[in-house]
Amino acid sequence: MSSRATTPHSSPYRQTTASAIAVPPFISASKFRLQSLYSDFSGQKTANHALYHSNVDWWRRTLEAYVYEGHQGSNRLVLNADKQFVHNFTVSGVGKPSGLDTVFVSFQIPASLYTFDIVPVLVKADLSSPSHLSSSDPLPTLMSLGTFLSLAASLYAPQSKAYLTAIPSLFLSYVVAKPLWWALESAGVVGEDSLASSISSTFSSFRSAPSKVDTRWYGDYVLLHLVEQAAEAVLEKQMAKSTGPADSLYSFDSFRKEFAECIMHPREDESPLMSEIDMKVILRYLERDKGAVVVEDEIVKFSEDGQHEITAVDRGILELKSAVENLQAQIEGIQRKIDAYTAKASEALKQQRKTIALSHLRSRKPLEDLLSKRLGALANLEGTLIQVEGAAGDIEILNSYKASTVTLRSILSHPSLQRDTIDETMDAMAEANADAKEIDDKVRIGGDVAVGISNIDDDELEEELKQLVAESEREKEHQQEQRSIESKLRDIPGVPSHTVSDTNHERVLIAS
Incomplete structure (x- = not known):
């Protein structure tokens, strides 16, 4: 086995200090961890749910990095799964990943449709009816390129998930037959010593190592999470630059040049141009799932104010x-x-x-x-x-x-x-207000009579109020006079506290 998988699109391998093995730059794991990740861990779906989920999540992040960083070529939204793809993931001392078929099958099933019970929800659910699906359910990680481009309804609409009704044989093999076989074998219903051993040949292809490599999962797959991110970046850039009708119109070539940086970060040996496949994918998503563009005769128009045609x-x-x-x-x-x-x-x-x-x-x-x-x-x-x-x-x-x-x-x-209706309404409002005032007066007078209060003379009340005001003014003047007298008394010198001498007294007498 070669110690380095050199390809025209992959970078030189790096040495990991923890495992001392050469691994591609898009792989981050120890040798011991890679042995688990590269094995056929489909059996862990029921035996060890945590390990299975951890392995699947690692593959999701690794494949997204593998595509986004350009290790497979010019496509940044579409994964090309083929023999070369497997070769790129070959690691010296570990070998080639043998569980990619399980990984790709699990990636194409929305999380809401698949549980880690013994029997998948796909067996229980009526896939011909989308009632059990929600538009808020997360999208699957992968979707085949042909399915993605051919879907008519939005990915977020429940009816768009009807593509699962046509489950290919690969889905049936890995999400129905295998778990069902493991469940029956664990229960002792099937096996070498069981009464049902005669039917074991039906599932023998899933229990024994295949004689040749299973390539049914080969193909081109759209990474939906990367598509969502790229679409948001495109819309943000377009919103920032749009100032007139010309800014919302693009040819295919100008679109690939203008928005290439929203999808890719080109390397030094790579031209900053979006690939044709990526352009088809992002435009299909923006048109069908976002309603943000109109595509017609190689013309792209960012629709504004609900305009969905190219004039x-x-x-x-x-x-x-x-x-x-x-x-x-x-x-x-x-x-x-x-x-x-x-x-x-x-x-x-x-x-x-x-x-x-x-x-x-x-x-x-x-x-x-x-x-x-x-x-x-x-x-x-x-x-x-x-x-x-x-x-x-x-x-x-x-x-x-x-x-x-x-x-x-x-x-x-x-x-x-x-006008007539307005006049009638205003007249009716005035009459209603008058009636309300009349009723209020009657109620008030009736209440006064009930408690023994006679009619009050307004003139008498006014005269009493004037007297109270005058009395208040007189009180204020009196208080002001008192304060003035007290102030003058404070200015008069006080009586001496000591006895006046006789000499001084005589002087006063003589002076007088």
């Missing part, structure tokens, strides 16, 4: 947009040639080769004239495109005005908003 105006705008992009590419190419001739002329002058330098300058002159013409044409096309986009925008604005006017007139034509 003649759209085609004209896309033609202008494509012409502008082509001219821009031509201008960039011409500029690169001019720069190259300039560099060659400079290098020739450094070497004192004036004749060659002059020749390069002469060759550059026609390119400069062509560049000037192309720049003029580009300016004209860009101006025309802006005018067309403006006119298209004006049409949308006028249509909005028209729709708003129709809506307003429809509301105003309602019988409740007619």
